[in-house]
Amino acid sequence: MFFRVLICLYVFTSGLFAVGNLYVFGTFDFNNNGKSEILKLGGLSAQLEYVELDTDGNHHTLWTYIPDEGTVVIDAKFNDLNNDGIKELIVIQESNKNSEWLKVFEWNGQSFSSNFQLVENNALGNNKIRPANLTFASNTHAVSISTPSRSVALFSLQIKNNQLIKSDIQSGTGPLVNNGYGPVYSGLFSSGDNTFVALMSPEGNVLKTVVFSISNPIEILASDILAMNGARVILGPDIQPFDENKDGQEELLVPFATGEVYALAFSDSGLTFTESKLSQSNLFGMKSAAGETEINNTLLSRVESGLHESILQNPHIAISDSLLLLVTDTLLLGDTLNLFVLPDSASTFYSFNWRIIPPSGMLFNPKTYQIQWVPTRNHIGVVDVAYALNIRVGEALKSEEDELGDSHYIYPVLEASDSSMIILVGDTIKLPEPLVLIPPRFHRVSVTTKDINESDRFLFEGETPFGASSINNNSVITIGVSANLSTIKQNKAAAFNFKSLGGRPDSISTLSLVHDLDTNILYMSISPPQDTITQSFDPEGFNNNFYNYPEYFFEGFPSNMSMDSTNTGTLTFPSSDTAFSGNISLSSPLYNQDHDITIFYFGGRPYSIRGNISVKKDGSQKTITEIDFDSSITPLTINAWLTPANRDTFIFHSDSIPDTLKTKTDFQSFYSPATKLEYKIPSVDALENTEKTKEPQPLQTDSVKFEISSIDSAFVAPQDSLSFLPTKPSLITIDSMKTPTPTATPDST
Numbered sequence: 001m002f003f004r005v006l007i008c009l010y011v012f013t014s015g016l017f018a019v020g021n022l023y024v025f026g027t028f029d030f031n032n033n034g035k036s037e038i039l040k041l042g043g044l045s046a047q048l049e050y051v052e053l054d055t056d057g058n059h060h061t062l063w064t065y066i067p068d069e070g071t072v073v074i075d076a077k078f079n080d081l082n083n084d085g086i087k088e089l090i091v092i093q094e095s096n097k098n099s100e101w102l103k104v105f106e107w108n109g110q111s112f113s114s115n116f117q118l119v120e121n122n123a124l125g126n127n128k129i130r131p132a133n134l135t136f137a138s139n140t141h142a143v144s145i146s147t148p149s150r151s152v153a154l155f156s157l158q159i160k161n162n163q164l165i166k167s168d169i170q171s172g173t174g175p176l177v178n179n180g181y182g183p184v185y186s187g188l189f190s191s192g193d194n195t196f197v198a199l200m201s202p203e204g205n206v207l208k209t210v211v212f213s214i215s216n217p218i219e220i221l222a223s224d225i226l227a228m229n230g231a232r233v234i235l236g237p238d239i240q241p242f243d244e245n246k247d248g249q250e251e252l253l254v255p256f257a258t259g260e261v262y263a264l265a266f267s268d269s270g271l272t273f274t275e276s277k278l279s280q281s282n283l284f285g286m287k288s289a290a291g292e293t294e295i296n297n298t299l300l301s302r303v304e305s306g307l308h309e310s311i312l313q314n315p316h317i318a319i320s321d322s323l324l325l326l327v328t329d330t331l332l333l334g335d336t337l338n339l340f341v342l343p344d345s346a347s348t349f350y351s352f353n354w355r356i357i358p359p360s361g362m363l364f365n366p367k368t369y370q371i372q373w374v375p376t377r378n379h380i381g382v383v384d385v386a387y388a389l390n391i392r393v394g395e396a397l398k399s400e401e402d403e404l405g406d407s408h409y410i411y412p413v414l415e416a417s418d419s420s421m422i423i424l425v426g427d428t429i430k431l432p433e434p435l436v437l438i439p440p441r442f443h444r445v446s447v448t449t450k451d452i453n454e455s456d457r458f459l460f461e462g463e464t465p466f467g468a469s470s471i472n473n474n475s476v477i478t479i480g481v482s483a484n485l486s487t488i489k490q491n492k493a494a495a496f497n498f499k500s501l502g503g504r505p506d507s508i509s510t511l512s513l514v515h516d517l518d519t520n521i522l523y524m525s526i527s528p529p530q531d532t533i534t535q536s537f538d539p540e541g542f543n544n545n546f547y548n549y550p551e552y553f554f555e556g557f558p559s560n561m562s563m564d565s566t567n568t569g570t571l572t573f574p575s576s577d578t579a580f581s582g583n584i585s586l587s588s589p590l591y592n593q594d595h596d597i598t599i600f601y602f603g604g605r606p607y608s609i610r611g612n613i614s615v616k617k618d619g620s621q622k623t624i625t626e627i628d629f630d631s632s633i634t635p636l637t638i639n640a641w642l643t644p645a646n647r648d649t650f651i652f653h654s655d656s657i658p659d660t661l662k663t664k665t666d667f668q669s670f671y672s673p674a675t676k677l678e679y680k681i682p683s684v685d686a687l688e689n690t691e692k693t694k695e696p697q698p699l700q701t702d703s704v705k706f707e708i709s710s711i712d713s714a715f716v717a718p719q720d721s722l723s724f725l726p727t728k729p730s731l732i733t734i735d736s737m738k739t740p741t742p743t744a745t746p747d748s749t
Helices: 009-020 292-304 684-692
Strands: 005-007 021-028 037-041 048-053 059-065 072-079 088-094 102-107 117-120 130-137 140-147 151-160 163-172 185-191 194-203 206-213 216-227 240-242 251-255 261-267 270-275 327-332 337-340 348-354 363-365 370-373 381-402 405-426 435-437 442-449 458-462 466-473 476-484 492-500 509-516 521-527 534-537 551-555 582-589 593-603 606-615 621-629 633-644 650-652 677-679 706-709 714-716
Touching: 021 072, 021 292, 037 072, 037 292, 072 130, 088 130, 102 151, 130 185, 130 240, 140 185, 140 194, 151 194, 163 216, 185 240, 185 251, 185 261, 194 261, 206 270, 216 261, 216 270, 442 606, 442 621, 458 466, 458 476, 466 492, 476 492, 476 606, 509 582, 509 593, 582 621
Parallel strands: 117 163, 327 405, 521 551
Antiparallel strands: 005 534, 021 037, 037 048, 048 059, 072 088, 088 102, 130 140, 140 151, 151 163, 185 194, 194 206, 206 216, 240 251, 251 261, 261 270, 337 370, 348 381, 363 370, 381 405, 435 650, 442 476, 442 582, 458 492, 466 476, 492 606, 509 521, 509 621, 534 551, 582 593, 593 633, 606 621, 677 706, 706 714
């Protein structure tokens, strides 16, 4: 059985990530019951789902939208189109009917309904519209159009007399993006009093971008080719404006399926495209099969990162949603909590009541309106606090009539609110650090071929975690590079280059291998490409037993790609009986398995292997490898398989380790300093005296001292250390111990 997904211009644009990825928007509270609600795009049960979350975080579906057959929902956003204070749901979809690419739903109190007839002041043409994503600012909406034109459509939407009116239609594009083979994406962001629209076209490892003002989309303000640095597959529905550095100027967040989030900014100096602090934070890119817990955790992470504000917009609504139980404060033993509970200093206090029994020692002071508490050792861990507060906002006159006559009295008008919070109490005593033995996690890449001669020389330029090897097995040469990822510190990156000393070829073909170990996406590309069709394969969709395999993306590979499996569980992509000239092997460590992929190819001589390993602050890792050949290469057969690996981490308490096994170590990962070894040559007299000794004598070390010196330290072997004296003087010179300093070449990473 063959499984094949071709993502060409049309398929990629229309539905790859509408099917494979889940997008979550919100939260909201349309039914005003104090519970959070979210909109899910691309779930398994329906293309659109509106879901309510109960107090335990469980999901309950309120509304679903399943379009007609042949129609795919691309994006959805909420905006108030009739100024009634209730937002409408705007849906962008790809439909066989050109007139149905835009749809609007209205909240009817319990769900969404669509009764609007679209009225256009100006049509976008009769060709089939293939949108990619939707963004808006105020009443200006932007839809990226991949076909029939690679452009962005700008328009206003209004609902009047139960009719949906689309007006002020404009279009913007640029010569940098109107020729290409992939989808285009757009986004709106503000800087000062201006609102800008960006039109982006990802191709290979670059992002072609043009920026213009929404007031004049004909005039291009900036145009540039931006490096994506290994990031792949833009998540179009998650593109959004965000003021990351809080300077009042918005950037445009561009999330990728490989975990990166980049911020696009525009200023007088041009465009900048820098990795956001939200990168690799698991805020975007969930799979369609994501469960309730994963979705809830993602929503919490968005709130904690500042991407979204409070989940319920009304602060006086009872906080009963489990998603709102965020950590309010963190205390250590000895700290004091002083929490002012009034919403503002002008509030008139009326009453305070505990909703649950507070921890011992926690009191409410009615004079200062503060909750005061000093935690003790019994409180270490999580402490729940909940209270009710009544604020006097005014007075009202009430009149009644009874058997005694009229009665009149003034009663207070109160505003009530319930509040909940979680306090983490930590200990101040630091326990002895245990001995931790971390298992190795090796990343390896190698090229095996007969096209490398025995006389060829390769120069390795790299940093501490990398090691290079060259093996000759019956004139079949293998060159490779490996690194133990377990020894790499977080928030570090390092590069390597294993390059032939021969002259740089006039024609070079490059194979790129990018494996994001966090999202488990493996991207492979050939430049120059042999075909413009991008192809994707999801082993889990092919067979549920293959859920541990990466999701594969091939760009520039031959168009006859397909995927199948053998009885042993090996995945095969193109399979050919044609004679090959070499093979490329890539091994990557996953959780408890190693992923290996071998590419058999026919082509030219390998010229260099270069790459980079980066580790983010959260520990997520990505490996990037590029292999240059002196002419074009053609992949013939690709095999991938998983091998079980032992990833057990051993932790020993310091007191449980025998003294004989204890030793001092100086662990270094990146950038460990080089040390020059210098040897003291024993004198000839000392050696002659040793040779004349007939009786066994105690080994003397005074006459010979091996010294290891560096810039600021020297070590001399102690008297009781083992030593070996040669029978003849060794002709070792200082110069012979020097290692040439590697020099970076222009094409090194």
